[in-house]
Amino acid sequence: MKNILTCLLAVFTLANFSAQQKKVIEITGLDPSVKPADNFFMHVNKKWYDATPIPSTQAGVGAYMFMNYPQRLRLKAILDSVSQKQQSVGSLEQQVGDFYASGMDTLTIEKRGFDPIKPLLADIDAIKDIPSLMKYVAGALKMNNASIMAFGVGPDDRNSKMNIAHAYQTGISLPDRDYYFKTDASTLEIQKAYKNYISTLFKLTGSDAGTAVKNAQTVYNIDKEIAGSHRTRVELRDVHANYNRFSVADLQQKQPNIGWKTFLTNIGAQTDSIDVGQPKYYEKLNLLLKSVPLQNWKLYLKANALSNYAGDLSKAFVDAEFNYAKVISGQSVQKKRGEVMASAVDGYLGDALGQLYVKKYFPESAKKRMQELVSNVQKAYAVRIDRLDWMSDSTKIKAKEKLAAITKKVGYPDKWKDYSQVKVARNTYFENVLSASAASWERELSQLGKPVDKSAWFTTVSTVTAYNNPSANEIVFPAGILQPPYFDNDADDALNYGGIGMVIGHELTHTFDDQGAQYDKDGNVKNWWKKEDYAKFKTKIQQVIDLYSTFTVLDEVHVNGAMTVGENTADIAGVAVAYEAFKMTPEGQDDTKIGGLTPDQRFYMSVAKIWRVKMKDEYLRLWINSNPHSPPFWRVNGPLMNSSPFYKAFDVKEGDKMFVPLKNRILIW
Known part of the structure; x- marks a missing residue:
C-alpha cells in the first residue's frame, strides 16, 4: 500500500505543476540524411557539427563545458564595466574590478618580467x-x-x-x-x-x-x-x-x-x-x-x-605555457587577455563576481522553476525505485530514505564567501594572485577539526556544470548551467525534462553509482545494502563497463569503461528518470505534435542537443585518457540505446545500428 501511495502522489504533484502554458520553441538543424535509429547524435547535430567552426582560441565549441567560453565573455563585460568606474573601497565591484584591472595592465606585467x-x-x-x-x-x-x-x-x-x-x-x-x-x-x-x-x-x-x-x-x-x-x-x-x-x-x-x-x-x-x-x-x-x-x-x-x-x-612565460598546452588541447591561438582575466577573477574571487552575475543573469523565477523540476525528478526517482525487480523491499526502503535526504542546491549559495582578507591593488597582479591564494588556503585550513559547513559550494555560480557531493549527500546546480540548451524558463516540458531534467537525473544517480552507492544517507561510507542486492547491483555495473568499453572514438581509441562507469551509469539512469518525470506532466501524457514532432521525440532531441559538442582531435584524445565522462557522442547514443521508449519514438528495429535486444538493454535505476 505504501508503494502505491508514493506513485499516486508523484503523478498528482507533477501533473498539477505542469499545467502552465509555455512558448513554442522549434527544434531546428535536424539532418534527415542520418537515420535516427542509426546515429541519433548526428541525426540531431550533424548540420550544426559540419557548419560550426571551432574558434581558434578554444579546444572545442558547443554545449557542456564549452559553454563556459561565452560565459567568460559575459563575466568580462561585467568586469569591463565595474573596473572602469570609481567604486567604493571594499565593495564587491572594487575588489573584482581592481583585480581584473591589474591583470589587464600588461604593460606593468611586462616591465616586471x-x-x-x-x-x-x-x-x-x-x-x-x-x-x-x-x-x-x-x-x-x-x-x-x-x-x-x-x-x-x-x-x-x-x-x-x-x-x-x-x-x-x-x-x-x-x-x-x-x-x-x-x-x-x-x-x-x-x-x-x-x-x-x-x-x-x-x-x-x-x-x-x-x-x-x-x-x-x-x-x-x-x-x-x-x-x-x-x-x-x-x-x-x-x-x-x-x-x-x-x-x-x-x-x-x-x-x-x-x-x-x-x-x-x-x-x-x-x-x-x-x-x-x-x-x-x-x-x-x-x-x-x-x-x-x-x-x-x-x-x-x-x-x-x-x-x-x-x-x-610576462608574455614570454605566457607564450611558453601556451606552446606546451596547445600540443595537448589542439587550441591554435591564445585566448584574448580579457577572457583569461575573467576566468582568473572567477577562480580567485568567484563568489564576489558571482553575486554580480546572478544579479544580471539569473532571475528568481528561474530558480523557483528549477527547484520544482529538481523535486519532480526526485519524485520520479522514488517511483522507479519502487518498480525495481532486482532489489528487495528492505533495500528499497533504505534507497528511498537516502533519496529523500538529498540536499538540493540551486542557482547560488545562501552564504557567500568573504574576501575581506584578500589585498587587491590595481598595479600588482602577481601579488593579488598570491593574496587570494593565501586567503583561500586559510579559509580551508580554518575548517580543520570543525563540523562540516553544509552551506559550502565547490563551484562558482557562473560555471556551466553540476555536481553530486556524496559525503554531504547533496546535488548542486549553479546558475551557469541554468540556460539553454539545458534550461529555458519559457520552454515546454519536453525540452526542459530532456535537457536539465536529464542532468538532474544524472546527478541524482551519482548518489547510487558505483561510488555513491557506498555512502549512506548521511554521507558516511557505510553499507546499507542487503548482500544479495549489492551483488546484483555490481553485476549491472559490470554490464555498463563492458558496453562502454566497446565504444570507440577517433576510429581506434576505446572508451575506458572502468574509468567512466560512474558517469555512464548516471547518463543511462539520468535519461530514464527524466523521461519518467516527463511522462507525469500533461505534455508527456499527450500526443500533440509541435513542429511535426511528438512530445517524446522532442524530449529525446533535447537530450541530444545538450551534448552538442565539437572538439579538436587532440583534446578528444586528452578527454579519453583523463576525463571520467564519455565523449559527448556516447553520452547521447549510449544511454538511448538502452532506453526502450526511444525505440518506440523513432521506430528503432533490429538491423538498425542503435538497436540492442530488449533482454540486453541496461536498466539499473
Whole structure:
C-alpha cells in the first residue's frame, strides 16, 4: 500500500505543476540524411557539427563545458564595466574590478618580467638539506601551490559531519600518470612538448640553452619516478582503498624524511591524524627525498614554481605555457587577455563576481522553476525505485530514505564567501594572485577539526556544470548551467525534462553509482545494502563497463569503461528518470505534435542537443585518457540505446545500428 501511495502522489504533484502554458520553441538543424535509429547524435547535430567552426582560441565549441567560453565573455563585460568606474573601497565591484584591472595592465606585467617570482626562486636556492626543502614546500602550499605535498581539509568518510586532514598523491605535471609510460606517437609528442616547456622556463630565468635542456630532463626523470607510485584513474574509484587514516606519530616514524610533524606545524595545521588517500605515493616520496640529489630537487621545485605561475608573469612565460598546452588541447591561438582575466577573477574571487552575475543573469523565477523540476525528478526517482525487480523491499526502503535526504542546491549559495582578507591593488597582479591564494588556503585550513559547513559550494555560480557531493549527500546546480540548451524558463516540458531534467537525473544517480552507492544517507561510507542486492547491483555495473568499453572514438581509441562507469551509469539512469518525470506532466501524457514532432521525440532531441559538442582531435584524445565522462557522442547514443521508449519514438528495429535486444538493454535505476 505504501508503494502505491508514493506513485499516486508523484503523478498528482507533477501533473498539477505542469499545467502552465509555455512558448513554442522549434527544434531546428535536424539532418534527415542520418537515420535516427542509426546515429541519433548526428541525426540531431550533424548540420550544426559540419557548419560550426571551432574558434581558434578554444579546444572545442558547443554545449557542456564549452559553454563556459561565452560565459567568460559575459563575466568580462561585467568586469569591463565595474573596473572602469570609481567604486567604493571594499565593495564587491572594487575588489573584482581592481583585480581584473591589474591583470589587464600588461604593460606593468611586462616591465616586471619575472621579478615577482624571484623571491620564490631565491628561497629554493637557499635550501641546504631535506628539512629546509620541506619547509619551502610547506610555504608554497600555503599559497595553494602543491608541489610534492597535497594537503586538504574535508569531511571524514567515516564521520561525514566532521572535517579532517587529507593528503593525496601529487607531484606530476603531465595530465595523468600513464602519459609517462605510453609510447604512442601522440604521447611522445606531449612528453617532448613538456620537456621543451620546462627547458624554456629555465632559459627565461637565466640558464644557457644546453644547461636548460639538461635540467628539464632531470625534472622529467623525477616526475616519472613519482608517476610510478601513482594509482591509476580506475584505481582511484575504489572508495575504500582511498581511505587510509594514519596517526601523525605513525607517519612520522615510517616516513622521517617527510617529517610530518614539522610539516604540519609549518602549514599551521593542528591534527593528530591524516587520511592518506594514496599511501604508496608518500612511501615513494620518503625514499626519493633521500635518493634524489638535493640539487636535482631544487631544479624540480624551480620548474614547479615557474610552471605554476607562468600565466601570471610576462608574455614570454605566457607564450611558453601556451606552446606546451596547445600540443595537448589542439587550441591554435591564445585566448584574448580579457577572457583569461575573467576566468582568473572567477577562480580567485568567484563568489564576489558571482553575486554580480546572478544579479544580471539569473532571475528568481528561474530558480523557483528549477527547484520544482529538481523535486519532480526526485519524485520520479522514488517511483522507479519502487518498480525495481532486482532489489528487495528492505533495500528499497533504505534507497528511498537516502533519496529523500538529498540536499538540493540551486542557482547560488545562501552564504557567500568573504574576501575581506584578500589585498587587491590595481598595479600588482602577481601579488593579488598570491593574496587570494593565501586567503583561500586559510579559509580551508580554518575548517580543520570543525563540523562540516553544509552551506559550502565547490563551484562558482557562473560555471556551466553540476555536481553530486556524496559525503554531504547533496546535488548542486549553479546558475551557469541554468540556460539553454539545458534550461529555458519559457520552454515546454519536453525540452526542459530532456535537457536539465536529464542532468538532474544524472546527478541524482551519482548518489547510487558505483561510488555513491557506498555512502549512506548521511554521507558516511557505510553499507546499507542487503548482500544479495549489492551483488546484483555490481553485476549491472559490470554490464555498463563492458558496453562502454566497446565504444570507440577517433576510429581506434576505446572508451575506458572502468574509468567512466560512474558517469555512464548516471547518463543511462539520468535519461530514464527524466523521461519518467516527463511522462507525469500533461505534455508527456499527450500526443500533440509541435513542429511535426511528438512530445517524446522532442524530449529525446533535447537530450541530444545538450551534448552538442565539437572538439579538436587532440583534446578528444586528452578527454579519453583523463576525463571520467564519455565523449559527448556516447553520452547521447549510449544511454538511448538502452532506453526502450526511444525505440518506440523513432521506430528503432533490429538491423538498425542503435538497436540492442530488449533482454540486453541496461536498466539499473
